Amino acid sequence: MEQEQLSLWLAVVSYVIAGMLAIFGVVFAKKYEKSILFFMSVGLVLHAIALGLRWIRLEHGPYLTMFEILSSNLFTLMLFFIIFYWRYKPVRPSAAVVLPVLFIMMAWMMFTPHDAGMIPASFDTIWLWIHIGFGKVFMGAVLVAVGMGGIIVLRQCAWGGRKFSNLPSNERLDDLAFRFMAVALIFDSLMLIAGALWAHDAWGRYWGWDPLETWAFITWLVLVIALHLRSTFKLSHEQGAYLIFTVFALGFLTFYGMPFISNAPHQGTFG
Amino acid sequence: MNFVSRRLVRYSASLKLTLFLFLIFGAGVILWHFTEHELKNWLITIPLLLLAFNLMTALLTNKIFRIHGWLLLFHVGLLLLLLLIGISQVTKLIGSVEVTNGTVYDQSSVQWQQGIFHRNRLDKLQFKLEKFTINYAPSHGTVVRQDTQAYITWLDEEGGVKKGIVGDKVPLKIYGYKLYTTHNKGFAPMFKWQPNQGFPIEGSVHLPAWPEHEFNQVNELQIPNTPYKLWLNLKFFDPIFSTTEPSTFRIPSDFTLIARVEEQRYELQPGGFIEFETGRLEFLGLNTWMGFQIFYDWSLPWMLGAALLALFGLAGHFWKKFAPTPWQESLEEEEKK
Numbered sequence: 001m002e003q004e005q006l007s008l009w010l011a012v013v014s015y016v017i018a019g020m021l022a023i024f025g026v027v028f029a030k031k032y033e034k035s036i037l038f039f040m041s042v043g044l045v046l047h048a049i050a051l052g053l054r055w056i057r058l059e060h061g062p063y064l065t066m067f068e069i070l071s072s073n074l075f076t077l078m079l080f081f082i083i084f085y086w087r088y089k090p091v092r093p094s095a096a097v098v099l100p101v102l103f104i105m106m107a108w109m110m111f112t113p114h115d116a117g118m119i120p121a122s123f124d125t126i127w128l129w130i131h132i133g134f135g136k137v138f139m140g141a142v143l144v145a146v147g148m149g150g151i152i153v154l155r156q157c158a159w160g161g162r163k164f165s166n167l168p169s170n171e172r173l174d175d176l177a178f179r180f181m182a183v184a185l186i187f188d189s190l191m192l193i194a195g196a197l198w199a200h201d202a203w204g205r206y207w208g209w210d211p212l213e214t215w216a217f218i219t220w221l222v223l224v225i226a227l228h229l230r231s232t233f234k235l236s237h238e239q240g241a242y243l244i245f246t247v248f249a250l251g252f253l254t255f256y257g258m259p260f261i262s263n264a265p266h267q268g269t270f271g
Numbered sequence: 272m273n274f275v276s277r278r279l280v281r282y283s284a285s286l287k288l289t290l291f292l293f294l295i296f297g298a299g300v301i302l303w304h305f306t307e308h309e310l311k312n313w314l315i316t317i318p319l320l321l322l323a324f325n326l327m328t329a330l331l332t333n334k335i336f337r338i339h340g341w342l343l344l345f346h347v348g349l350l351l352l353l354l355l356i357g358i359s360q361v362t363k364l365i366g367s368v369e370v371t372n373g374t375v376y377d378q379s380s381v382q383w384q385q386g387i388f389h390r391n392r393l394d395k396l397q398f399k400l401e402k403f404t405i406n407y408a409p410s411h412g413t414v415v416r417q418d419t420q421a422y423i424t425w426l427d428e429e430g431g432v433k434k435g436i437v438g439d440k441v442p443l444k445i446y447g448y449k450l451y452t453t454h455n456k457g458f459a460p461m462f463k464w465q466p467n468q469g470f471p472i473e474g475s476v477h478l479p480a481w482p483e484h485e486f487n488q489v490n491e492l493q494i495p496n497t498p499y500k501l502w503l504n505l506k507f508f509d510p511i512f513s514t515t516e517p518s519t520f521r522i523p524s525d526f527t528l529i530a531r532v533e534e535q536r537y538e539l540q541p542g543g544f545i546e547f548e549t550g551r552l553e554f555l556g557l558n559t560w561m562g563f564q565i566f567y568d569w570s571l572p573w574m575l576g577a578a579l580l581a582l583f584g585l586a587g588h589f590w591k592k593f594a595p596t597p598w599q600e601s602l603e604e605e606e607k608k
């Protein structure tokens with residue numbers, strides 16, 4: 001238990017150092033890229049240890065309580081971003097946008113009670129993994145797009161224009177962002193399909209418009225609207241960025257704002 | 272005329288209309304949650320119908336779909352999906368029924384909603400709930416529900432007797448209906464009403480689901496064909512589940528059924544009775560009931576197929592769009608300029 005806490009804290013500290021370096025790097029025009037990659041990776045390993053220890057202790061994966069969901073999503077978002085950071089060198093300074101977004105999640109996670117939860121019978125299925133896995137890729141892809149959008153928006157002010165001047169043009173950033181949004185749509189769709197199949201297995205209905213399903217659907221719809229808007233109208237890059245933020249915010253609310261374990265239908269209780 | 276109809280097609284196939292309809296659809300879904308109106312499903316149905324129409328005219332007239340086969344496949348998949356959702360809505364049935372342990376299913380206690388074209392055959396179903404077990408496991412100071420097994424005997428469509436165990440992910444399938452066990456189950460006091468003149472009747476009262484309504488084990492009993500109404504409350508202190516050992520849902524070994532008739536209060540044990548002017552009500556004992564979810568929708572596998580087809584098309588579209596120019600390369604090209 002203590003080791004678990006310790007490695008979680010150390011992981012967060014590592015992430016925060018990486019984030020601070022990313023911000024300093026942009027502000028003081030310094031290249032800390034290797035160190036940032038190092039601290040993110042160390043944080044990820046420590047985080048994996050914390051998750052693993054908890055898994056062994058509670059005998060179930062991190063998908064029940066708010067704390068577990070925040071923690072495991074922070075982990076996969078980090079993982080996704082590290083891979084992106086490693087592969088897409090020209091846009092590495094986007095870490096200065098992405099990591100602070102993740103700071104919010106970290107703070108939230110640390111202030112959420114770390115208690116154990118109970119597993120409903122309906123969680124004993126492969127669909128859990130498929131559904132959640134798709135969801136994580138979806139959020140990871142949108143997070144990368146948020147990084148691109150963040151730079152586009154920051155560049156609107158003179159300061160941001162200077163600081164991010166040697167990054168690719170807004171046009172290229174927008175292009176990259178919407179490639180990731182395309183990936184996001186595929187995985188969001190897969191997540192909804194897997195979720196519906198799971199719901200059918202677990203509750204004998206595939207779609208019931210419960211609050212979680214509704215928000216997940218609205219998120220999907222807004223993502224579709226964003227893509228359609230972009231191909232129907234000539235959107236400016238900033239407008240594209242705000243669309244990305246909206247999708248991210250909705251996805252975030254769906255994952256964390258809604259009670260995660262939706263109520264099974266309570267029909268036929270009395271009689 | 273030709274001019275007018277061409278304009279009409281152009282408007283109805285327009286992508287701006289699509290966007291507008293998306294917004295209407297989203298708004299409809301949200302509004303749906305804030306109303307209890309009986310027609311509320313139209314908030315979702317109408318935008319979907321309009322979207323389907325919009326999509327269909329676009330598929331027929333927009334040239335882009337002739338150039339981009341993958342995009343076409345994707346949108347055709349979507350149209351199929353919309354169509355199937357529509358068909359599903361008018362042919363499906365969703366319902367629930369509570370069956371007392373050891374008794375046969377009674378169509379009159381089913382609550383259901385069905386599409387206008389659903390051929391209702393709930394009256395054809397014949398099955399008996401022989402018994403059921405629900406296992407619980409201790410977990411960090413509380414209990415967690417595990418597997419449910421319901422032992423069912425039923426008549427299939429040819430009238431053959433079948434026996435089987437259904438539960439959690441294995442529904443009972445008869446006449447195209449799927450019946451799933453649910454977490455809804457509870458206690459059922461059983462009674463025998465012996466009128467001074469006439470035949471006795473037996474029946475049970477389903478108390479609210481347990482343990483969900485653990486502290487509200489109350490219900491009313493209106494004795495059929497009499498003015499007598501009883502208020503019932505089940506009391507027991509025997510913990511059904513153990514927080515340290517595996518346990519199963521069962522009838523408490525020590526319980527009292529409190530019955531109130533107007534101002535009179537009775538404490539009943541099995542075999543206990545209450546005398547009325549026109550007859551006598553005997554408390555036979557405590558039984559259990561299981562809640563089943565009833566589901567009929569033949570379109571499901573087709574919907575899954577359409578959704579996967581659409582997704583396949585979408586993936587193909589994006590692949591074709593992005594793969595020829597990897598982003599890094601497009602960047603280098605820009606730098607060269």
Ligand code: HEM
Nearest residue numbers: 224227228231284285286289322325326329333335346349
């Ligand atoms: C109902 C759900 C719908 C979804 C999820 C959807 C999704 C999409 C997506 C993802 C694209 C590709 C955008 C890109 O390449 O970046 C697209 C393009 C397109 N959609 Fe839809 N669409 C839907 C409905 C419709 C409807 C109702 C119409 C009817 C007008 C329509 C017409 C088009 C057209 C014409 C394009 C090509 C636009 C272009 O690239 O210029 N879509 N759609």
